Amino acid sequence: MARGSVHVQKGLSEANFQKLYGTEELCRAVLLKLRWPDGFQCPVCHGRAHCVIQTRTVYQCDACRTQTSLTAGTIFANTKLELKVWFQAMYHMTQSKQGISSVELGRRLGVRQPIAWAMKSKLAQVMLEREDDDSKRLIGRVEMDDAYLGGERSGGKRGRGSPGKTPFVAAVETAKDGKAHRVKLRRVRRFTKKNIKKITGRIVTRGARVVTDGLGCFNGVADAGCIHEPIVTGSGRKAARHPAFRAVNTVLGNIKSAIVATFRSGSKKHAPRRLAEFEYRFNRRYDLPAMIPRLGWVAVQTAPMPYRLLKLAEDYG
Numbered sequence: 001m002a003r004g005s006v007h008v009q010k011g012l013s014e015a016n017f018q019k020l021y022g023t024e025e026l027c028r029a030v031l032l033k034l035r036w037p038d039g040f041q042c043p044v045c046h047g048r049a050h051c052v053i054q055t056r057t058v059y060q061c062d063a064c065r066t067q068t069s070l071t072a073g074t075i076f077a078n079t080k081l082e083l084k085v086w087f088q089a090m091y092h093m094t095q096s097k098q099g100i101s102s103v104e105l106g107r108r109l110g111v112r113q114p115i116a117w118a119m120k121s122k123l124a125q126v127m128l129e130r131e132d133d134d135s136k137r138l139i140g141r142v143e144m145d146d147a148y149l150g151g152e153r154s155g156g157k158r159g160r161g162s163p164g165k166t167p168f169v170a171a172v173e174t175a176k177d178g179k180a181h182r183v184k185l186r187r188v189r190r191f192t193k194k195n196i197k198k199i200t201g202r203i204v205t206r207g208a209r210v211v212t213d214g215l216g217c218f219n220g221v222a223d224a225g226c227i228h229e230p231i232v233t234g235s236g237r238k239a240a241r242h243p244a245f246r247a248v249n250t251v252l253g254n255i256k257s258a259i260v261a262t263f264r265s266g267s268k269k270h271a272p273r274r275l276a277e278f279e280y281r282f283n284r285r286y287d288l289p290a291m292i293p294r295l296g297w298v299a300v301q302t303a304p305m306p307y308r309l310l311k312l313a314e315d316y317g
């Protein structure tokens with residue numbers, strides 16, 4: 001990729017979005033296709049003959065009369081909102097580089113902020129589950145570093161966490177030109193060798209070369225079957241500018257400005273979803289228009305998430 005090419009990537013224009021997802025009928029057809037690519041199939045008897053009833057989101061099997069809602073069992077389950085509002089939310093969450101706050105999302109969708117927050121959290125959960133897919137592990141050369149949300153990365157005691165800061169592992173697969181290609185960001189309770197081994201095993205392919213600054217916990221990288229290349233840089237800001245960590249430092253800079261721009265409160269418990277949103281967008285930045293159908297596809301396969309669960313802290317390694 002040419003230098004700066006990410007900036008000229010074309011997103012989906014508002015006009016094209018309207019053309020593809022602008023009405024309830026269009027959105028229903030898209031979702032129907034994503035859920036049943038070969039047409040409706042009864043989950044009980046596998047029959048295909050059906051009729052559409054009630055609000056036109058319930059499908060009734062002609063053979064056994066089982067009624068199946070288009071959204072039941074998906075992240076959209078029991079929603080009182082129109083599907084087109086959900087598609088608008090997907091549009092705003094995927095097409096802007098910085099992401100969008102729930103306040104701003106509520107304003108754009110014409111819904112109250114708590115509703116926008118719940119929608120955004122559910123869609124971020126979809127992104128999180130997608131990014132945890134084993135087939136998407138990083139390969140080749142990977143820069144890995146310890147990082148923190150809500151504070152200067154060089155501040156405090158490394159590896160121990162500091163009050164008010166949310167520690168996470170940043171892993172960046174680099175392209176031939178040394179630039180960031182794909183990223184993985186994982187919340188970590190503490191930077192220990194054991195945690196690094198566990199996280200590395202989940203996000204990096206065995207045999208990949210992982211470059212770190214040699215902080216003790218990163219020995220866990222080798223335990224996970226990767227080739228560990230510690231580069232001891234000294235400490236402080238000088239280390240952060242070392243060329244071996246150019247890609248990961250660039251990504252961390254971008255995260256920081258995205259978080260500052262869109263998230264006012266520093267609630268630590270939802271950090272994994274925030275990181276997942278950033279990661280999802282970053283890893284798909286070269287194909288922005290495809291993000292909506294892809295996200296929709298995962299959304300119909302992601303289990304419903306009641307509000308009670310949304311409010312809980314997410315799991316992390």
Ligand SMILES: [Zn+2]
Pocket residue numbers: 042043044045046047061062063064065066
């Ligand atoms: Zn049936």
